[in-house]
Amino acid sequence: MLRDFFSKKKRYTSIPRKEAKQDVPEGLMQKCPSCQKIFYRKELYRNMNVCPHCDHHHKLTAYERIDYLFDENSFEEWDVQMVSANPLDFPDYEEKLEKDRHKSGLNEAVVTGKASINGMQTAVAVMDARFRMGSMGSVVGEKITNAIENARKENIPFIIFTASGGARMQEGVLSLMQMGKTSIALKRLSDSGGLFISVMTHPTTGGVSASFASVGDYNFAEPGALIGFAGRRIIEQTIREKLPDDFQTAEFLLHHGQIDRVVHRHEMKETLSTVLDIHQGKEAAK
The missing domain is CATH 3.90.226.10 (2-enoyl-CoA Hydratase; Chain A, domain 1)
Structure with missing residues (x-):
């Protein structure tokens, strides 16, 4: 009986998947090739395309x-x-x-x-x-x-x-x-x-x-x-x-x-x- 019970019992439970987060729009963010920091493109543009973290000139x-x-x-x-x-x-x-x-x-x-x-x-x-x-x-x-x-x-x-x-x-x-x-x-x-x-x-x-x-x-x-x-x-x-x-x-x-x-x-x-x-x-x- 115990063997039948355990063989039929599910060994896991299903957890409802959360809705996937909306992707970040393409081109909104940028990674600096020098310091690897990520920032908004608008922030970079306002700074004359110079990285605000490491001063890398893009x-x-x-x-x-x-x-x-x-x-x-x-x-x-x-x-x-x-x-x-x-x-x-x-x-x-x-x-x-x-x-x-x-x-x-x-x-x-x-x-x-x-x-x-x-x-x-x-x-x-x-x-x-x-x-x-x-x-x-x-x-x-x-x-x-x-x-x-x-x-x-x-x-x-x-x-x-x-x-x-x-x-x-x-x-x-x-x-x-x-x-x-x-x-x-x-x-x-x-x-x-x-x-x-x-x-x-x-x-x-x-x-x-x-x-x-x-x-x-x-x-x-x-x-x-x-x-x-x-x-x-x-x-x-x-x-x-x-x-x-x-x-x-x-x-x-x-x-x-x-x-x-x-x-x-x-x-x-x-x-x-x-x-x-x-x-x-x-x-x-x-």
């Missing part, structure tokens, strides 16, 4: 950076409709370009135009790593060159914010030619007495770091930005030595005299405004 889109730094409604965009072709008939290149246009809302990896900082006019170019990793193709080189030429003609400074993986492989030597093209335009700006400020953001590498990004009258960088030409692994294999942990960071380059200052994003507008004001005073004194 990437900015081109238009976010323009909104943060320049006077409200002062930005006038140039060469909006300029888009890349496929001069080498590289397989699937056109499809990849279209995918990046849809994803980023941009026609190319750089936005150029004219804006003002505290009332002082300047030409500006802002690279955006969401489009082909900010790689430099023919259109990127053309837009930057046009912006430099416009700055020279209008006798205003030129500021560029770089973020790039280097030259665009799908355009081969045409991409590499943009290094010389932009550098020559900057030399003409310099010869005319124009001011060029380069601000390197994460990452600035390859042909971009080896050309226009590194030849500013002032070379600034954001904290922690990766700046270099070849990759760390390639360099270590070539020289057969272990590189320092902070190699190719903005702080490492500052320590070795390759940039002039590491500027926190919260201080960027004030820093640029001060430099522009100094040079505007010099021009007025002539």
